Amino acid sequence: MGLKLYKKDTSAPCRSVYMVLELLKIQDVEYVTMNLKGRDHFTDQYLNLNPQHTIPTLVDGNFVIWDSHAITTYLLNQYAVDDALYPKDPKKRAIIDQRLHFNNAILFTALRETMVPVIYDGEKTLRPENVAKIKSGYDFIESFLTGPWLAGDSLNLADICCVATISSLNEVIPIDKNLYPKLNAWFELCSKQEFYIKANVPGLLLFREMVKSAELE
C-alpha cells in the first residue's frame, strides 16, 4: 500500500484521518510532520503536491489528495472491507456528506478563525464573533442529534470528522452539558471509543497544551 501523510498532531483534520486509519487497521503509513510556524507548507515541494498548502495531505502511490473529508472518504472507498463507516446507500450517504460539509464549513471554520489570531498573532482574548460561531456550531449539532450518533443509527464518518473538531473546540469553549445535553452525551460516547482514545487523544492533549500556553484571559 505505502501511504504517506503530511500532518501535524494538534490539527483536528489530521486527527480525523488518524482515526479512520486506525479503524481500517492501516499501519503502513509514512508520517511527515509539518512545522506550520516554520512554513514547511510553503516549500516548492509541498506546494507542488498541494497548492492549497493545507494539512493533511495524503499520497497513495502517484495519487495525491488533500482535505480531511476528501482523504477519509477516499480511504474508506478504497480500503474498507464493508460500507459501515460510509454507506453506499444514497440517502444514508447524503446525510453523512451533509455533516461532513457542516464540519468543514461551520465547525472547522469556527475553530480555525478562533485559533489563528491566538496561535499566530498572540492574541490573549478570544474574539466575541468567533465565540459566537462556536456556540452556533454547538446549537446546530444539538438540533441534528436525534439518537446517539450524528447521522443514522450507528457510528460512521460523520461522527469521526465532527468529533475531531468538536474535541478541539471543547478545549477552547467547554461544552455546557446543561445547554447542550445531546451534544454532551454524543461527545462522551465518542470519547469512550477505542479508536478515539488511540488516534485522537494524543494529538488532542498536545492541542490542550497549546491552548494553555496561549494564556488566554
Ligand SMILES: N[C@@H](CCC(=O)N[C@@H](CS)C(=O)NCC(=O)O)C(=O)O
Ligand atoms: N478543510 C481542510 C482544512 C485543513 C486546514 O485548514 N488545515 C490547517 C491546519 S489545522 C492548515 O493546513 N493550515 C495552514 C494553511 O492553511 O496554510 C481539511 O479538512 O483538511
